[in-house]
Amino acid sequence: MADSTKSQAWVLFDRIVSEAAPDGAHTNPWSNSANGELLFEPDYATLERLLGVPLYLKANTQSGVPALALDVWLSYELRRAGFDRDQVWPRPANPRILPAPVASLIQSLPMKLREQIAQRVESKSSITGVTSSSAAILGKNYLKQVDVIMTDWATGPEILISTKRMDSSYGKNAPNRIEESYGDAKNLRLRHPLAALGFMFGLRSDILQKEPRTADWLFDLLAKLGQEDDAYHATCLILMQYDDDGAAPVDETESDPEGILEPGAEALADEDDSAAASTSDQDQSVPELPKVTILADLTPPNLSPSCFLNAMVTRVLGATPVNMHEQARQRRVDAVQWTT
Template identity: 50%
Template structure:
């Protein structure tokens, strides 16, 4: 098993490689028309399935928080697929995970020798977790009454937050914690909405299929609460329920992490090929809280709330698919 210190390092290395492979191999427009001639966003669930297998592969599941990070990495990947600038979407695909786009542009435009010195100043690492003030490890956003860590963000100094997504995962203690997680999100939504009314505000709940064996009767209530969470005027603009099917892979023996780092340096593709693929129960997410609906609402809201010369690649992708109807 991966140790407490090694787990995040190994996981981020695997996450980054998986995302780099997906961005290279799946360069297709995520927008397309469905059988009813409606323009729909098509999430890349294959990439999510592999990302969700990384914590299981490392033997770091419920305590490490890596399952939640896997979902964050996937969401930010989807926003880049949709055409948003890589430096504007946090967590970024490379370290540091949170970096103002203006600072990234500045570093790109200075001589290489000086650039290395500048980057070394703001990209202090500790297991791929930055401690720099200019490039912190996580995005902390000031709401009306308190600062809130937000998991996926589109922002820049010149615009402020344009998209804010909070993610929660639940793979155990369903009866004690599941409803509390949803109820707590109401307060977080109001705190952020009151200071950033134009930002697209989203909530993602990753609920393990294990709930069907532990507390099946709770599922309808959770789905109802999540649906209503996206209908309130002062709450979230969009809500997603994604249900990974961990049950079929959680019992597998996790990979021994001894020597894994060296193996990854030699042939990381071979290591990724051994990662268990986690199924996604797509039919369990009602239409209004389905992943495709979530991305559609969030992306369109960002585009509608900005001038036409902002996010031009994202607009072009969507317009191209619309014209093909």
């Protein structure tokens, strides 16, 4: 049976991330500006390659692949910042959700047993109560699937980022996306006030020509979502430019496929998709992908990925003791020392 679109996408996503961080060695995203401020420099080249995957596969919105490209990139950027591979979800290998203590336990086992357990864990996208292909977090009133998470049993959720994407029908769909996002923010913030809560919105750049007034309205609301005391700590805009040639047919009645989850529902969504993305194909090269360009210069500064990631990382480090997330702290120190 042919792989699903999402499982094909995972194979390509994993190869791209592996090439960007050979053997798990990530570049340091921090640099020191002329006035002494730390700057987070996102890896836009990797983002553009990841965004080319759903175009290459002609994956529509309902497949979940277009938005998944943003999730993969965000988790990759958080690892560049120095956070642990197994604490940031989705992980760069199957299973996508694996608690860090479970990963540590597997690594501590004798070699033969470790290989057996690892093989079983990696061959299944979901083991009830242990691993999953997606993550849901209980907010004040209901469970909600969250796209990018950093958590540990010892700390609870430390980063909660929701991503949404819109490539067409902007005036028709934008109000619903914003309304949903605001409700999600309040639900999560009230139960997890110390977690860094963020929202990233991927938007095709043709909105600037087709619906400029909608674009201005949307940019304004996105900024305000990051200014409310009980909403997101930071919000972000990704402006994507690409040709129509590679685009998949778009359902103009786009909807959020997750919605409000009942207990256990998150383990059922994509049971076989990420498991099918076998690491045995990692040595194969990434095919030539449709070109996607990030229009960073046209993104409002307060919604830039640089400001967003800086805010997320800074909030986490400010809310934890100095003996936690030591690698993330050291990366910032290294950036300052390199330029002084």
